[in-house]
Amino acid sequence: MSPRKTNPPFRSGVPELLILHLLAERPMHGYELVQAILAHTAGGLEFGEGCIYPILHRLEAEGMLDGRRQSVGNRNRVVYRVTPKGRRELARSVADWRRVVAAVNHCLQGGERGQPALA
Amino acid sequence: MSPRKTNPPFRSGVPELLILHLLAERPMHGYELVQAILAHTAGGLEFGEGCIYPILHRLEAEGMLDGRRQSVGNRNRVVYRVTPKGRRELARSVADWRRVVAAVNHCLQGGERGQPALA
């Protein structure tokens, strides 16, 4: 099911995390999501459409998102909402992110100490 | 000088950050560094040698690190230490990392609010 063969210890996962989180708050379409990420991170992070759309398609294919085709006037939109499976994935993503942040902070703050490590 | 053409908003940079930080604390050789990352992040992050060595080589080529070839017994080692240029890069890396963490946290904590954003 999961085509993830490797066990990536890091691998960012940030765009995916933000997508799941923001869509869990409010269903949106892709273009809106790109703007929302920019707005919600106070311009700190900017992911282009070329990054977001493929992730959206993949998450939908994996059953994490439910995309509903809508016509507003003569314009087409795909509004995505998070499925229960997607919510579980979100929880996992948040936990992963916190683990990474904790690990990096632990390293940055900790004034070496510990065992002298090797010679 | 910097062959970095793009303006990556994210791009992790975590291995590089940890390398510069740990070497600023204490000069080490590559193999030791791999173990040190594991130890200092309490096993939270594990970067293989295939990830670390190329970064070490690149940072040395860029003048961020100064690698000294040593012979211990009959064994060869390359002990790396951070140059002044590398320290400046470290400061930049830390700032980048904090910015990313702040942005993601801002997004995760902030209960939407802000403008209703688009229709």
Add this chain to the structure above:
DNA sequence: TTGCGATACCTCAAACTTTGAGGTACAAGC
């Protein structure tokens, strides 16, 4: 009424990162 910019979708090559497995060689212990 033509042209522009914004909205909205999409794709793709190229650049870059990281994994996982491969290799060499020496030293120590069993």
Add this chain to the structure above:
DNA sequence: GCTTGTACCTCAAAGTTTGAGGTATCGCAA
């Protein structure tokens, strides 16, 4: 003599992200 650990290294493959390209509709202003 074999295995394990140290220490260096490389590379293909998989993955991510960028930046630029494309289509089409809409509303506004010149």
